[in-house]
Amino acid sequence: MKNRTKKQSRFAFNQVELSDALKVTRMTISRWSKVPGSPPRTANGRYDVASWKRWAETEGRKQPITPDMQQAKARTIRLKNERLEIELKALREQYTPIALVRKWGQELSEAVTPIIRSLHTIAPAVVALSTADAEIRLREVEDEILTKLNEIRDKDA
Numbered sequence: 265m266k267n268r269t270k271k272q273s274r275f276a277f278n279q280v281e282l283s284d285a286l287k288v289t290r291m292t293i294s295r296w297s298k299v300p301g302s303p304p305r306t307a308n309g310r311y312d313v314a315s316w317k318r319w320a321e322t323e324g325r326k327q328p329i330t331p332d333m334q335q336a337k338a339r340t341i342r343l344k345n346e347r348l349e350i351e352l353k354a355l356r357e358q359y360t361p362i363a364l365v366r367k368w369g370q371e372l373s374e375a376v377t378p379i380i381r382s383l384h385t386i387a388p389a390v391v392a393l394s395t396a397d398a399e400i401r402l403r404e405v406e407d408e409i410l411t412k413l414n415e416i417r418d419k420d421a
Contacts, residue, residue: 273285273313274310274312274313275306275310275312276310276311276313276316277296277310277311278311279311280418281292281311281314282311282316285313285317286313286316286317286318286320288320296316296319296320296325297359299323301319301323302316302319303315303316303319314397368416371416371419372413372416375412375413375415375416376412376413378411379408379409383405385395386401386405389401393405
């Protein structure tokens with residue numbers, strides 16, 4: 265088996281080597297090879313690098329991969345992965361969308377505000393009661409508050 269080095273060769277043994285020589289992706293070579301008029305393989309199945317370079321330049325298809333393109337592609341992949349991780353966490357109920365949290369906060373505020381506003385009206389009613397009766401009345405108010413909070417919880421469950 266011959267030792268193939270990275271030096272520029274007249275022929276590429278496969279699309280990967282051709283893509284390296286032309287500084288494009290293997291997928292690009294695959295697409296280009298389907299275009300009518302693109303250079304065919306040689307009789308022994310190899311690719312003539314010089315023919316492909318000329319064809320790419322005359323067809324205006326030469327788009328070398330630049331470091332900026334590689335960075336942009338890597339960033340795109342990272343962002344897609346982050347989005348998939350968020351979607352998985354949402355499916356596993358490990359993540360709650362901010363819109364839902366805001367909705368719950370609004371509902372909680374709407375339920376708790378009237379309760380808080382009514383607390384000062386309890387004091388005069390409790391003052392005139394015995395300690396035992398005051399405790400009963402305060403437990404009733406507490407039960408009302410907890411019932412309203414449970415209704416909010418159960419609504420989205």
